[in-house]
Amino acid sequence: MKPRGMRLLIRFWDMLSGEIPDKSLKQILPEYEQYLEEYVYQKIWSELSDTDRNVLFAFEGKEEMKIKHLRDKINMSSSLFSTYRDRLDKKGLIDTSKYGFIGLLLPRFSNFVEKQR
Numbered sequence: 001m002k003p004r005g006m007r008l009l010i011r012f013w014d015m016l017s018g019e020i021p022d023k024s025l026k027q028i029l030p031e032y033e034q035y036l037e038e039y040v041y042q043k044i045w046s047e048l049s050d051t052d053r054n055v056l057f058a059f060e061g062k063e064e065m066k067i068k069h070l071r072d073k074i075n076m077s078s079s080l081f082s083t084y085r086d087r088l089d090k091k092g093l094i095d096t097s098k099y100g101f102i103g104l105l106l107p108r109f110s111n112f113v114e115k116q117r
Contacts, residue, residue: 033108041112044091055084056093056104056113063110064095064103 045053058073059065071081085102088094095103104110 033111036106036108037112037115041106041109044093045112045116048091049087051084052088053116055081055088057117059104059110059113061110061114064098064101067096067100067102070102 048056054074055070055076058070067081067085071078076084085094085096089096093105093109095105104113
């Protein structure tokens with residue numbers, strides 16, 4: 001038997017590809033999001049420092065923003081910010097591959113962060 005998360009992702013994928021026509025995105029997405037929150041994101045969140053969390057709060061529900069804009073919002077120097085950027089990058093939470101920008105990597109993680117306020 002497949003783990004619940006895998007089954008849910010397969011259902012989600014099947015729905016998107018039209019194999020479950022009676023299920024709408026509005027029906028599947030809340031269950032998918034709830035699973036991510038309960039079994040993945042709560043664990044990640046519990047292991048973050050307050051400053052890590054403040055960096056994530058600065059996204060304000062956006063998936064991507066300019067690094068300078070984010071740093072200005074949390075009043076953090078470039079050298080200090082690089083420490084927290086590296087920490088969040090190593091945890092697999094952010095993407096820094098686009099020069100001058102920072103983005104969240106996990107699906108619907110911005111929604112989860114906003115709910116933590």
